[in-house]
Amino acid sequence: xxxxxxxxxxxxxxxxxxxxxxxxxxxxxxxxxxxxxxxxxxxxxxxxxxxxxxxxxxxxxxxxxxxxxxxxxxxxxxxxxxxxxxxxxxxxxxxxxxxxxxxxxxxxxxxxxxxxxxxxxxxxxxxxxxxxxxxxxxxxxxxxxxxxxxxxxxxxxxxxxxxxxxxxxxxxxxxxxxxxxxxxxxxxxxxxxxxxxxxxxxxxxxxxxxxxxxxxxxxxxxxxxxxxxxxxxxxxxxxxxxxxxxxxxxxxxxxxxxxxxxxxxxxxxxxxxxxxxxxxxxxxxxxxxxxxxxxxxxxxxxxxxxxxxxxxxxxxxxxxxxxxxxxxxxxxxxxxxxxxxxxxxxxxxxxxxxxxxxxxxxxxxxxxxxxxxxxxxxxxxxxxxxxxxxxxxxxxxxxxxxxxxxxxxxxxxxxxxxxxxxxxxxxxxxxxxxxxxxxxxxxxxxxxxxxxxxxxxxxxxxxxxxxxxxxxxxxxx
RNA sequence: GGCGCCGUACCCAAGUGGCUAAGGGAGCAGUCUGCAAAACUGCGAUGCAGCGGUUCGAACCCGCUCGGCGCCUCCA
Numbered sequence: 254x255x256x257x258x259x260x261x262x263x264x265x266x267x268x269x270x271x272x273x274x275x276x277x278x279x280x281x282x283x284x285x286x287x288x289x290x291x292x293x294x295x296x297x298x299x300x301x302x303x304x305x306x307x308x309x310x311x312x313x314x315x316x317x318x319x320x321x322x323x324x325x326x327x328x329x330x331x332x333x334x335x336x337x338x339x340x341x342x343x344x345x346x347x348x349x350x351x352x353x354x355x356x357x358x359x360x361x362x363x364x365x366x367x368x369x370x371x372x373x374x375x376x377x378x379x380x381x382x383x384x385x386x387x388x389x390x391x392x393x394x395x396x397x398x399x400x401x402x403x404x405x406x407x408x409x410x411x412x413x414x415x416x417x418x419x420x421x422x423x424x425x426x427x428x429x430x431x432x433x434x435x436x437x438x439x440x441x442x443x444x445x446x447x448x449x450x451x452x453x454x455x456x457x458x459x460x461x462x463x464x465x466x467x468x469x470x471x472x473x474x475x476x477x478x479x480x481x482x483x484x485x486x487x488x489x490x491x492x493x494x495x496x497x498x499x500x501x502x503x504x505x506x507x508x509x510x511x512x513x514x515x516x517x518x519x520x521x522x523x524x525x526x527x528x529x530x531x532x533x534x535x536x537x538x539x540x541x542x543x544x545x546x547x548x549x550x551x552x553x554x555x556x557x558x559x560x561x562x563x564x565x566x567x568x569x570x571x572x573x574x575x576x577x578x579x580x581x582x583x584x585x586x587x588x589x590x591x592x593x594x595x596x597x598x599x600x601x602x603x604x605x606x607x608x609x610x611x612x613x614x615x616x617x618x619x620x621x622x623x624x625x626x627x628x629x630x631x632x633x634x635x636x637x638x639x640x641x642x643x644x645x646x647x648x649x650x651x652x653x654x655x656x657x658x659x660x661x662x663x664x665x666x667x668x669x670x671x672x673x674x675x676x677x678x679x680x681x682x683x684x685x686x687x688x689x690x691x692x693x694x695x696x697x698x699x700x701x702x703x704x705x706x707x708x709x710x711x712x713x714x715x716x717x718x719x720x721x722x723x724x725x726x727x728x729x730x
Numbered sequence: 731g732g733c734g735c736c737g738u739a740c741c742c743a744a745g746u747g748g749c750u751a752a753g754g755g756a757g758c759a760g761u762c763u764g765c766a767a768a769a770c771u772g773c774g775a776u777g778c779a780g781c782g783g784u785u786c787g788a789a790c791c792c793g794c795u796c797g798g799c800g801c802c803u804c805c806a
Binding site for chain 2 (some may be wrong): 573622
């Protein structure tokens with residue numbers, strides 16, 4: 254059974270969905286004012302894998318992930334560039350899909366935008382005002398934190414501690430320094446919508462409450478996001494939502510750790526971040542390879558802990574994946590010698606069981622991946638003894654099936670080596686095959702000078718040759 | 731000041747009370763090979779930052795020390 258570390262309870266809880274075989278999850282997406290960096294990729298990937306694993310485990314998953322498309326940073330960006338906010342958000346939403354698509358991150362079931370839910374947001378704000386949990390001052394509406402006694406239960410903070418540590422300028426109009434905006438009066442030139450308190454725009458936290466409740470119901474299963482969202486964002490979401498509905502909000506709160514660079518948090522403010530597209534542009538590997546390498550790399554650390562981003566880490570991930578795809582290539586070859594081996598099925602079953610056990614343990618992807626490494630080892634050994642064509646296909650399918658949970662091993666063909674020129678090889682596959690025939694004829698004649706010359710020629714095009722015992726060769730690049 | 735995380739081999743990374751401390755990358759030696767590549771076989775932490783303590787037993791629990799980091803402010 255799947256257990257998940259729940260920030261709310263501070264421990265690993267068995268996952269039991271509200272409705273049998275149905276899981277409803279909401280994940281805080283991105284504010285679309287810039288390109289996504291690796292940190293966004295990690296978060297998106299973690300919840301993509303959670304969703305895939307729930308589906309693999311037999312759940313029908315309703316997965317909602319929002320776009321924050323109204324915000325101070327967007328307004329600022331639009332003003333800097335002299336374009337409309339819509340132009341900014343449209344651009345970066347497109348970029349988001351492009352980047353995440355390269356990473357193999359599947360779109361959520363629903364991906365709502367804040368600006369499409371203004372009426373829901375206004376309605377929820379009104380409810381909170383009516384219930385006396387929020388108050389109106391000069392066109393702004395604030396949530397009154399001390400009216401919600403459970404405030405701080407997610408982040409394990411006491412109101413007094415927050416007050417003592419507050420480094421923000423205190424807005425005198427607020428009843429309590431920690432009170433936060435549900436609705437903000439718009440200044441001239443800012444996006445604005447009509448409301449009972451005058452023209453304005455939503456605060457940040459309320460959109461997630463309004464959209465998650467609208468699309469998933471007042472109480473749903475999983476709510477996720479980066480560690481940094483625990484406070485204040487998720488704490489505020491809980492206060493608003495529970496305050497408005499009087500019911501429990503999300504039951505499992507899942508938070509992923511940060512991507513760091515040189516042991517430091519990667520962030521915009523530190524300027525030490527890498528965007529996803531930078532990684533792809535910089536990479537000497539093909540797009541498919543880079544996407545899978547990045548996935549493998551990100552999944553080789555448990556989602557809850559920090560992850561140090563480095564070229565070396567990426568390279569190690571690539572090497573590890575090459576081991577898998579090398580095996581897949583061999584599995585594609587028709588049998589030569591058949592030694593019936595009944596172990597294959599048990600080896601696969603054992604691997605699947607171990608894989609599930611690891612994933613059940615709070616999505617322990619590093620262990621899950623290592624179980625697949627063990628399967629690779631086992632299948633390689635069986636291949637030495639001899640597997641029939643059917644068994645080879647069976648083995649390949651097992652990797653494909655289990656790998657699909659992690660989004661790995663789905664490619665038919667993997668470009669191993671570095672490209673000479675971005676986008677183009679010198680030699681086509683048929684030309685390579687012809688060269689190999691030529692080389693093997695030379696080998697038969699023991700003309701090894703000629704054979705090695707051809708090898709060098711192909712190597713210059715990024716191709717590695719592997720000679721098989723039967724005198725033919727396979728190649729990869 | 732408050733809350734919290736981390737320190738495991740050359741590198742990455744699981745393990746959080748009890749079989750020989752997973753797995754990967756790199757390395758070394760061997761099998762195979764015309765050579766190579768791949769695969770396979772073998773080697774590699776008597777020890778888990780340090781020091782104390784609890785326990786029959788600790789990397790794992792407790793305390794202290796050292797080192798690194800995060801949140802409390804927009805942030806995945």
